[in-house]
Amino acid sequence: MNEPVHLGRTASTGPDLQELLGLVARGDQEAFARVYDAVCGPVLGLVRAVLRDPAQSEEVTQEVLIEVWRSAARFQPARGSAMTWVLTLAHRRAVDRVRSAQAATDREHRAALLERTPAFDQVTEQVEARLEREQVRRCLRSLTELQRQSVTLAYYRGLAYREVAELLSVPLGTVKTRLRDGLIRLRDCLGVSA
Template structure:
């Protein structure tokens, strides 16, 4: 469908938006300029109704118009009228901006709350840590010598099961069994539920 534009005494047919998008998809800058002129106002109006902030609305509208230029080859006239496609792009971009702004505000709010969180009482934290260490030492002493050596080498010195087996001159299976049994006894001694 062609739109008519009056030039002097003559009326010249103007290409419709769908045709302009097809030409834009082929890289026709003049066609894109015509698309821009036809849809910029409607795009900005829709974006403003969603975003509400005028400066951000203008920014989002420009992004939408760039999207039209970049994604014109993906427009399929059989799926939607040209203006509906443009307005869908605008609505999606506007909603994305609002969601992004809300997520940013939520992160800032969370950060502000964390800044207000009182610092831990260092003395009580140190006392707790010391008591926990003492309890672990007592429980380690309750293990058999091989269990204690295996646990100490694997968990305090960071050796692999194979390295522990080699260092203690024991078969790997034996080390694994002693480690498992030692950890079970530690868990029971420390009162940790499985």
């Protein structure tokens, strides 16, 4: 804005970047304008090298400069130069943006996978159904011949009790008794509670 900021101080150039950060820490807006002019280009260059996206780079550069304004009091000259401190803030912020974008991509990927995952495992469902059928067949074999015939005709062929009685040539009461006894034995064999 006014005069260029030099990293070293001479009598005619005014305060260097380190001294300007000290003034910024005390709320000096003019000093911040000079810091902004001195570091904006290098910060944008570093951030763009990390992000490779011009729009995001400009956004992160602004965030870094706001952070410089807010945290100038944390600058410690004994730990390095003012430009190194500002560029470290810029690098960290750019890396944070990359990590944040990667985490968002990972979340979206996981969400997409969950949407494509079936509500149940078809293989497990098929195996369980097959095992249940085998258990029912085994239990049916444990019935007497008359009970097995009655249950098969009534429950697997869908015949009414009267039709089962006519087909087997036995009284209706006998069919009902065979069915009741057969179903009780099936229940006990399958381990179903009453």
